[in-house]
């Protein structure tokens with residue numbers, strides 16, 4: 449029997465835009481109305497700005513794939529992220545983006561999943577050690593302990609990405625300082641977006657983000673400067689591949705300043721999203737004991753073949769389906785935005801002038817009645833050959849976009865999947881996951897990524 453995990457339900461319609469913006473102040477979910485989950489295309493006029501919510505599958509393909517050049521990333525993406533990541537790949541457009549993408553793709557190809565696996569495994573072992581120590585401090589360790597799994601997942605994913613980029617672990621004091629600064633940046637960035645909608649000046653809005661961005665940038669800049677001063681000191685890591693990448697089209701490589709921007713972005717992209725996905729996955733496994741049992745049995749079978757390794761992780765079909773279904777129900781990047789450029793066009797019957805803002809929301813599309821049967825149910829079988837119909841599989845190909853679509857699609861998807869399966873497999877191999885409190889669940893908020901305002905509390909019981 450499939451469960452329907454709680455989620456922040458959209459609020460009833462209000463024509464009052466200021467009330468809607470106020471609802472979106474702490475979480476952008478507040479901007480949504482109930483019927484946004486039923487319509488193909490939503491539109492409104494926000495203080496002179498034409499805003500569309502695109503849910504229709506054909507329109508999603510048209511904008512993100514077929515006519516991608518006329519729908520670049522919206523400048524708001526740059527404005528809210530610039531203090532932190534400068535002009536890194538995620539928010540720029542045109543040739544500036546294409547050159548960076550060629551360099552990043554080259555570095556990712558060199559880094560390969562097998563090569564980054566030891567860094568992932570070491571970070572996962574360190575996570576298990578920290579959890580063991582936490583449990584050992586409990587008066588009755590065998591009964592388990594309540595743990596904020598979101599904090600644990602944030603640390604382990606930040607550690608994975610630091611080890612992958614820099615060949616060294618994340619220190620405890622760095623973890624605290626940098627991860628806390630990221631948390632504050634996230635909260636302020638959500639508000640900054642609302643302030644931009646209200647036409648507050650860009651510089652003013654960005655100033656509210658500068659302090660926390662500075663903490664993270666100073667740390668990353670220091671590490672990169674050390675490496676540039678002694679290039680041989682580094683290991684076989686992503687920073688070495690980023691430094692070595694050379695673009696055959698422009699004949700250039702990343703400058704020192706660009707490296708800081710890219711590493712800041714990869715640190716953000718590489719841990720925030722995975723931490724969000726892993727916290728939701730752990731919570732769902734805790735809510736659904738039969739799903740957890742089936743995943744655990746699968747992991748056990750693979751471990752018996754000789755332990756976990758990249759090629760054996762790929763055999764975890766059910767585990768992969770659990771992760772895909774988690775990304776469907778709780779997509780870490782719950783919305784992204786584009787801008788109409790060049791010429792006016794129409795979207796279905798609606799006029800779409802140059803400068804219009806188009807929103808794509810995996811959060812909405814993944815829970816939309818037109819795309820998914822019983823959209824709010826947690827049913828990993830949707831993603832298995834023997835658990836779904838051909839029609840369901842076709843829908844899941846077209847209406848599943850946690851990593852985006854088209855040329856701007858996330859290049860870190862395979863990395864994220866390997867990391868998630870390893871962390872989840874090791875975690876449920878050691879502990880049974882139970883909800884800490886049946887009545888109080890996570891309070892999901894939509895910021896830069898999907899996070900819980902009150903952590904994700906689980907009871908971990910040693911197996």
Ligand code: HEM
Nearest residue numbers: 537538717718721722725781784850851852856858860864
């Ligand atoms: C579950 C984990 C992840 C999710 C859900 C995710 C999601 C996304 C999404 C939705 C985009 C595109 C947004 C848009 O079109 O506007 C994106 C872009 C990107 N992601 Fe990820 N991501 C994840 C993990 C990672 C990891 C681990 C890395 C690197 C180690 C990474 C690197 C990037 C990069 C470089 C881009 C920019 C691509 C471009 O603009 O060409 N991501 N990600």
